[in-house]
Amino acid sequence: MICEKCKTEMVRYKENNIQGWKCPACGNITICILFAIILCSCTIQNSQGSFSDADSAFDEFFAGERFVLSPEGAELRVDDFEFDESDSNCYRVGARKDVDNDGVVEQIIDGPFSNGFYIDYNNDALSIFPQFEHYGNVTYLDYDDGCRILYWDVNSGIQFYRLIKMDGTSIAEDTQFLYSEEYEDGDTVWKYRINGEEVEEEYFISEINRLLPGYF
Numbered sequence: 001m002i003c004e005k006c007k008t009e010m011v012r013y014k015e016n017n018i019q020g021w022k023c024p025a026c027g028n029i030t031i032c033i034l035f036a037i038i039l040c041s042c043t044i045q046n047s048q049g050s051f052s053d054a055d056s057a058f059d060e061f062f063a064g065e066r067f068v069l070s071p072e073g074a075e076l077r078v079d080d081f082e083f084d085e086s087d088s089n090c091y092r093v094g095a096r097k098d099v100d101n102d103g104v105v106e107q108i109i110d111g112p113f114s115n116g117f118y119i120d121y122n123n124d125a126l127s128i129f130p131q132f133e134h135y136g137n138v139t140y141l142d143y144d145d146g147c148r149i150l151y152w153d154v155n156s157g158i159q160f161y162r163l164i165k166m167d168g169t170s171i172a173e174d175t176q177f178l179y180s181e182e183y184e185d186g187d188t189v190w191k192y193r194i195n196g197e198e199v200e201e202e203y204f205i206s207e208i209n210r211l212l213p214g215y216f
């Protein structure tokens with residue numbers, strides 16, 4: 001590097017944590033301030049867990065270089081999962097998106113069938129989420145105010161939906177909708193429940209449309 005002031009060849013300069021180039025002729029020091037800013041920037045990103053940190057960690061998991069903690073605390077490697085993009089019985093690599101709304105991407109794993117989970121990156125460790133009870137199918141929905149996780153199960157006599165909004169590792173919103181066919185006094189009737197409490201059909205529909213706009 002050439003000194004901008006006197007055009008002399010500069011030499012490497014290092015003092016404490018500051019590095020750069022110093023001109024042996026005029027004493028001009030360059031780069032060191034910029035370098036200090038870069039160091040500072042990297043430290044901030046690492047402490048929060050940046051997108052690139054998470055991406056690298058997921059890549060290392062798929063390369064077999066990292067384990068992921070199961071909800072039970074087991075250290076699982078990629079070989080502990082059977083991945084096959086063409087087989088619905090197997091796990092499939094899904095999208096990377098900010099499922100838990102903390103500003104850092106998660107790795108979604110789809111399958112088997114319509115099930116799935118996501119891998120969270122936090123404090124340089126990978127963990128499987130959800131760590132709460134998991135129902136059947138899972139869908140990830142993007143809304144203006146953040147991602148929602150929808151667990152759902154539908155068969156002839158029951159429709160179940162659990163809508164969750166995560167705030168990092170904690171649950172910010174959790175609503176369960178149950179629409180089921182039941183026998184009552186010898187007749188078959190449909191019952192509507194929100195978080196276990198029976199409600200009127202009209203209210204049930206308005207709430208499910210309010211919390212899942214555009215879904216049905």
Ligand SMILES: [Ca+2]
Nearest residue numbers: 098100102104
């Ligand atoms: Ca996240």
